[in-house]
Every structure is written in C-alpha cells, then in structure tokens.
Amino acid sequence: MAVPDPATLDSVAAHAGVSRQTVSNVLRHPDRVAAGTRERVLTAIRETRYRPSLPARQLATRRAHAIAVRAERTQDGISGLVLDAFYHGLAEAGQDNGLRVLLYAQPADEAAEVALIDELVHTGAADAVVLTATSAADERPAHLRESGTTFCAFGRPWGHDDEPHDWVDVDGAVGTGLAVRHLLDRGHRRIAYLGWPEDGADPSTGTDRRRGWLEAVGAASLDGPPVEARSLNQAAAAEVAVAALLARADAPDAIVCASDTLALGAHRAALAAARSARPATVVGFDATPVAAALGLASVAQPIDQAAHLCIDLLTGRFEAPDRPAQGLLVAPVLHLPS
Amino acid sequence: MAVPDPATLDSVAAHAGVSRQTVSNVLRHPDRVAAGTRERVLTAIRETRYRPSLPARQLATRRAHAIAVRAERTQDGISGLVLDAFYHGLAEAGQDNGLRVLLYAQPADEAAEVALIDELVHTGAADAVVLTATSAADERPAHLRESGTTFCAFGRPWGHDDEPHDWVDVDGAVGTGLAVRHLLDRGHRRIAYLGWPEDGADPSTGTDRRRGWLEAVGAASLDGPPVEARSLNQAAAAEVAVAALLARADAPDAIVCASDTLALGAHRAALAAARSARPATVVGFDATPVAAALGLASVAQPIDQAAHLCIDLLTGRFEAPDRPAQGLLVAPVLHLPS
Incomplete structure (x- = not known):
C-alpha cells in the first residue's frame, strides 16, 4: 500500500x-x-x-495492551466447544478491558512454549499469557515465574500449591457430585464411574472429577462398593470398557462419565447391553451438543465465567503486581436433557 | 510492575x-x-x-504485523473442531510470516462487526482481517472494500462474484461427490441426501454440498429419482427427518449428510429402522471424532491448508495491494472408518 x-x-x-x-x-x-x-x-x-x-x-x-493464549494443535472435537467458548470469553472480556487477545500456535513442547511466551512478552507483543491445559507435570508455571512473566492459568496448580500463581478452574468434583445426586433422586442405586486411565494417580482434572463421584456415592451409603472403569478419551474404547462393566454380576444402573466423549461410548454400550430391558442411565461432562443429541444429562462448565475471571485476575495483577496469588474455583451446573 | x-x-x-x-x-x-x-x-x-x-x-x-479473526459466540460442538483447527493454522502460518493473530469477540450483528474491524485496522491494532462464516446475504465484504480494509474471506463470495475479493474455500461439492462414489463402489444404489433447510435456494455451503451429491448420483444413472430430506443442523431433528425417509417405499440404502451433526441423527434413525436388517449406510461431513466413534465415513476439510492459504493471500496482498482478487478452492478427502 x-x-x-x-x-x-x-x-x-x-x-x-x-x-x-x-x-x-x-x-x-x-x-x-x-x-x-x-x-x-x-x-x-x-x-x-x-x-x-x-x-x-x-x-x-510501555504495555502491549494484549494477552496471549494458545491455539491447540489438535483436539477432541466433541469437547472442542469448551475451548471455543473460552476463546470467545477471553476476547469479549479483553475488549471490555482494553486488552487484545493474541493466539499463538501450540509449540512442539513445554520448553518451546515457554520460549515463545517469553519472546511475545519481552518483545512487547503481549503483556501476559493465559495458560491452558495445566497438569501436575507442567513445567510452564515455574519457568514463567522465574522469567517474571505475568500469567493466569486456566486450570489449578495440580500438586504444586507451594508455587503459587493466579489461576481459575472449574470445580469438577462439584460437577460429578451433582451428577450423582441427580441419579440418586431418580432412584438409581448402583452408580458407577467411567474415568480416564490416569484418574486416581497424580492430582488432575480426572482425579478431581472422580473424587466428586466417589464422595457423593459414599455419602449416600448405598449397598456394595463403588464400581468404576477407565478408558482413553475415545468413544470406541469407552464402549468396550462399559460393555465389560455391564456384563458383571454387580452391573451398575447408571454411569457418571468424565467427558461427553466417554459418555457417547458408554451410552452405546448401555443400549447394546439393555436389549429389551431399561438401559443404564449415562451422565456426561461438558454439556456438548453430542450429549444433548443423545438425550443425556451432562455437567456444564461455566467457561464464559472462567474466561472473564482470568481477565479479571490479569487486570488486577497489572494494577497490583505484588498482590498475593489468587486461585478461583467456579462451580458447574448439571444440564438435563430437554 | x-x-x-x-x-x-x-x-x-x-x-x-x-x-x-x-x-x-x-x-x-x-x-x-x-x-x-x-x-x-x-x-x-x-x-x-x-x-x-x-x-x-x-x-x-506503519504496520501492526497482526491480523484479526472472529471468536464465535456459540457454535456446534460437533464441528467445533473445524474452527479450532482453523485458528491453529492461522496462528502457525502467521508466525511463519511475522504476523500475530488477534481474536475479536463476535459482535451482535454484521454492522457492529464491520465497525469493530474498522477500528482494529484504522487504530493500528491489525493490518487485515480473515472473515469467517460468509454467506450470500453477507454485508461485510462490501463494507470492508468500501473502507479500504484488507481482508481475506474463508468462504466464497456466494452469489457476489461481481464484487471480487480474496477468498479461500473448501470445495464441498467435490467432498459429497467423493462420498457418493465411495457408496457406489460399495454397491449402494439408492443414495439419498440429508441437507439443511436452506440448501437449494441461495448459493451457500449447503447448496454446494448438495450439488456434489446430485451431480454424482445423476452421473451414475441409477434407477429412480434422487431422494432427499432437509433438517436443521441438530441431531434430534435429523433423526426425525431420516426416519421419515426410511419409512418410504423407495427408502434409500445410503445417506450422504451435509454435516456430522446430521450424520449422528441419520445414523440413529438408520439403526432404529433397521431392526434385524442391514441399516442404511451414513456418510458425514467434517470427519469429526463423532463420525469416527460411530464408525462412519466422513468428508474431511483440509482446514490447515485453507488457513495457510488465507495467510498466503494476505501477505501477497500486503506486497502487491493492487493485484487482482484471488479465490482458491481446496479439495477435501474422504476419511473412512478404521
């Protein structure tokens, strides 16, 4: 031009x-x-x-008036809605606060990601970053704190409470607890859990969701011990895992799932196992259109609220760089099939 | 700080x-x-x-070295993968070309969106915009050309070929043609189409996908006229529409769908109608994990390629502002169930 x-x-x-x-x-x-x-x-x-x-x-x-967030390389299309809603929430809350939202492509590994974030922040392209997909093994928060980079994590500092930083997360245990109480109200008495392979080991989204189920089932003092299965986050694998669960003598009459992807597989297994009887009731997680299409209840994360809170924490941090780290847990709700 | x-x-x-x-x-x-x-x-x-x-x-x-793209307000979670992949592709190709990718929250309407884009570009926050979700009634391209804003559309100038601008789109007709030929190869002879209510009227993504089916079915000179149904892009509505299709005397033995959301509903109707017989084969569009989970073939859009081409067109336009408008159609492929 x-x-x-x-x-x-x-x-x-x-x-x-x-x-x-x-x-x-x-x-x-x-x-x-x-x-x-x-x-x-x-x-x-x-x-x-x-x-x-x-x-x-x-x-x-001397500020970029912009924050950066990662565009995921690949993703589960069923729960993809969650990240899209998060992007929209960040963009909206950012605009309300005079902050642009920059996307950076997911680098090959965490070290490359930290280097890219440092470059974005220290060359003045962004003032801060919103970290997504945190985990117990995550090395990014420690590196960012070391380099003095302002950030807010969407996800708890799983098992690293001694290294405080700002974060926002959804209380998954509350969500699966809601699912269990919904099923108890509807007369279910053998409420199983379908989680991910890693659930129950390191602190994680999966262990958190599983814990909510376990505590709610325990509080109901039902007959027999809690029954559960684990599966990779793939519908086909979930179907196999739930088919085995439903073939047991103590087969559940309801299954709380860690994701709608798992719920899709569980629902198919339940229909196949039921033949003429009433199939086991399946509850999903993330309230995607897939759960709605299958007529399943599903736990809905308040993603828009979480995104707005991330922006709130960052703008607060800009104004008071030395205030103590804050962690905010927001509660999900249960979406019932219409 | x-x-x-x-x-x-x-x-x-x-x-x-x-x-x-x-x-x-x-x-x-x-x-x-x-x-x-x-x-x-x-x-x-x-x-x-x-x-x-x-x-x-x-x-x-005097350049922002950034482009802007819209974060959608709400979205079909089943095909949400497509937009996530597009964001990642833009961020990756942008980084390769020294361009940041800015997200803006979807405004209330097209007029508000054009005003926001103008503000982003004319205050130096972005050099150009990638327009998504174009349609025949879309007023954004004309407004942006009028204000001299550089843009590339992901989506054709449906019915507005006299108002040329840069665009990249996926050839949906090629995709549904691939689906029909796949079904013909597998011995199907009554291949129906399940599209959206607006298909067949104004030029659109829907009419394009329907045309590919119609031409491929016509070229095969099968017995009887082509059969089709229309449904809102909701699995439950699709299930009802396909149930009616399968209850007809000339019920199809295969159904090509305009989306995986429609395919999910079609698949459920096919299973319900089949009872002991072989259910009608369903082919989806977008190759989401939902189609994979259901064991359905589905047309895969080369989203990453489309995103990279959008960046190519924009960087070319920055270098040669007066070159003629370019439109690029990329061909999808058919993903078969594993």
Whole structure:
C-alpha cells in the first residue's frame, strides 16, 4: 500500500470537528464517548488514514495492551466447544478491558512454549499469557515465574500449591457430585464411574472429577462398593470398557462419565447391553451438543465465567503486581436433557 | 510492575555480545538467526527487560504485523473442531510470516462487526482481517472494500462474484461427490441426501454440498429419482427427518449428510429402522471424532491448508495491494472408518 503523509491526533480532531482529547478518548476509552461522536471520530480516523495510535500508546505506556493464549494443535472435537467458548470469553472480556487477545500456535513442547511466551512478552507483543491445559507435570508455571512473566492459568496448580500463581478452574468434583445426586433422586442405586486411565494417580482434572463421584456415592451409603472403569478419551474404547462393566454380576444402573466423549461410548454400550430391558442411565461432562443429541444429562462448565475471571485476575495483577496469588474455583451446573 | 530504565537495542546487543543488527534480526527475522545466537539475544532481551521493539517496529513500518479473526459466540460442538483447527493454522502460518493473530469477540450483528474491524485496522491494532462464516446475504465484504480494509474471506463470495475479493474455500461439492462414489463402489444404489433447510435456494455451503451429491448420483444413472430430506443442523431433528425417509417405499440404502451433526441423527434413525436388517449406510461431513466413534465415513476439510492459504493471500496482498482478487478452492478427502 502507498504510505500517505501521516495524519496526527490534531489533524484527525480537526477533520472530525472535535477536540484532540476526544480523539484520544475514542482510542483509549471508547466507552466514555457518545456513540455519535465516536462514529464521527472513527470516520475521521479512516478518512485521514490515521494509524499509529495503538503502537504509540504501547510505546507511551510501555504495555502491549494484549494477552496471549494458545491455539491447540489438535483436539477432541466433541469437547472442542469448551475451548471455543473460552476463546470467545477471553476476547469479549479483553475488549471490555482494553486488552487484545493474541493466539499463538501450540509449540512442539513445554520448553518451546515457554520460549515463545517469553519472546511475545519481552518483545512487547503481549503483556501476559493465559495458560491452558495445566497438569501436575507442567513445567510452564515455574519457568514463567522465574522469567517474571505475568500469567493466569486456566486450570489449578495440580500438586504444586507451594508455587503459587493466579489461576481459575472449574470445580469438577462439584460437577460429578451433582451428577450423582441427580441419579440418586431418580432412584438409581448402583452408580458407577467411567474415568480416564490416569484418574486416581497424580492430582488432575480426572482425579478431581472422580473424587466428586466417589464422595457423593459414599455419602449416600448405598449397598456394595463403588464400581468404576477407565478408558482413553475415545468413544470406541469407552464402549468396550462399559460393555465389560455391564456384563458383571454387580452391573451398575447408571454411569457418571468424565467427558461427553466417554459418555457417547458408554451410552452405546448401555443400549447394546439393555436389549429389551431399561438401559443404564449415562451422565456426561461438558454439556456438548453430542450429549444433548443423545438425550443425556451432562455437567456444564461455566467457561464464559472462567474466561472473564482470568481477565479479571490479569487486570488486577497489572494494577497490583505484588498482590498475593489468587486461585478461583467456579462451580458447574448439571444440564438435563430437554 | 515497576518500570526500570528502558533498555535499548544497543544495550541488549552489548549484553548479548552481538551486533545491534543481530538483535534487530532476532526481532524482525528470527528465522535468519542461528538458534544459539537467537537464544542468547532473547535471554539478553529478558535480562535487560528490553520491551518496546514491537510497538517501535509498528510505528516505523506503519504496520501492526497482526491480523484479526472472529471468536464465535456459540457454535456446534460437533464441528467445533473445524474452527479450532482453523485458528491453529492461522496462528502457525502467521508466525511463519511475522504476523500475530488477534481474536475479536463476535459482535451482535454484521454492522457492529464491520465497525469493530474498522477500528482494529484504522487504530493500528491489525493490518487485515480473515472473515469467517460468509454467506450470500453477507454485508461485510462490501463494507470492508468500501473502507479500504484488507481482508481475506474463508468462504466464497456466494452469489457476489461481481464484487471480487480474496477468498479461500473448501470445495464441498467435490467432498459429497467423493462420498457418493465411495457408496457406489460399495454397491449402494439408492443414495439419498440429508441437507439443511436452506440448501437449494441461495448459493451457500449447503447448496454446494448438495450439488456434489446430485451431480454424482445423476452421473451414475441409477434407477429412480434422487431422494432427499432437509433438517436443521441438530441431531434430534435429523433423526426425525431420516426416519421419515426410511419409512418410504423407495427408502434409500445410503445417506450422504451435509454435516456430522446430521450424520449422528441419520445414523440413529438408520439403526432404529433397521431392526434385524442391514441399516442404511451414513456418510458425514467434517470427519469429526463423532463420525469416527460411530464408525462412519466422513468428508474431511483440509482446514490447515485453507488457513495457510488465507495467510498466503494476505501477505501477497500486503506486497502487491493492487493485484487482482484471488479465490482458491481446496479439495477435501474422504476419511473412512478404521
């Protein structure tokens, strides 16, 4: 594109017939400017091809006014909705707080990711990062704290409570507890759990969801010990695992699942095992359209709320860099089939 | 955060023991710098807390070195994978070309979206936008051309070929044609189509996918006219529509679907109608884990390729603003169940 003579704040103001401060307000605090005036200033900005406001503001404030978040390389399409909703929530809450949201492509490993984040932050492209998919073995938080990078994790510091940082997470145990109580209310008495292979070992999303089931089932003092199965997060594998569960003498009459992907497999196994009898009731996790399509209850994560809280923690951190680390757990709800 | 004395390109260079040009290269063309040197410079950048490089470069080049793309407000969780893959592809291809990818939250309507894009571009936050979810009634392309905003659409200018702009799209007709030929090869002779309510009216993704089925079925000169049904993109509605189709005297023995969401409903109707006989074969669209879980063939869009081509068109446009508009159609492939 040809580069015309650069417009200035003053030439835009003259063009729009407003003060220089009004132009500045439109760029920095558009919510403080009446819609009509804002529209006139934006038109003047366009017509004068005024451009450098954001970079100039970045230089003046020494802030990028942007945060970075990872675009996942591959993903479970059934629960993909969760991350999409998280992106939208971040973008929306970010816009409300004058923060852009930058996507970076998931690097090959955690070391490469930390290096990329450092580059984004220390070259002024972003002020902070929202870490997703945290785990007990996650090395990113320690590295980011070491390099002085501002971040908020979507996910708890599983097993690393001695290395505090800001985080937001969904209380999975509350979710599976809701699922169990829903099933008890409907008369189920043998409520099994279908989790992931790693559940029950290191602290993780999986152990948390399993714990909610175990505690709720224990509190109900049902007959017989709790029954459970484990499966990779694939519907076909889940179907095999649940078929085995349903072939046992103490077969469950309901199954709480760690994900809707598992629930899809469990539902298919339940239908196949039932023949003419009433199939076991399956409850999923993530309240995706798949669960809705199958007529299954499913635990819904308040993803939009979690995204907004991540932005709240980051903006609070920008204002008070030395305040203690905060962790926020938000409670899910149970979506019933319509 | 406390603001230390600002580091300069020279102080970073001295700290790293390299030339000022090498530091500049790390920031502008990291691919031209050996990994070891790059690492040393990034460490020096971090240790000296050098920050303003990106904003300074933006001011110097009068470019944001960023593109914007919309974060969808809500979405079909079954095909959500497609947009996630698109985001990842944009972020990856963008990084390869020195372009950041900014997310903006989907505004209330197209007018608000165009205003937001204008603001992003004309305040220097982004150089261009990738438009998603284009349609025949879409007013965004005309508005963006009018305001001189650089953009590339992921999706054809349905019915607006007289208003040319850069776009990339997936050839849906090729995809459904592949599905029909796969079914013919497997001996099917009554291959129906399950599309969306709007298919067959205005040019759209739906009419394109339907056309591929119709042409391939017509070319096979089968007995009897082609049979089809329409449904909202919801599995439950699809199940009802396909149940009616399968109750007809000329019931199909195979169904090509416009989406995996429709395929999920079609598959359930086929299983319910079949009882002891062989159920109708269902082919989906988008090759999601749902189709894989159900053992269905499904058309896979080359989303990563499409994202990379969008970035290619935009970088080409930055270099040659007056070159003619380009449209690129990429061909999908058929994923068979394993």
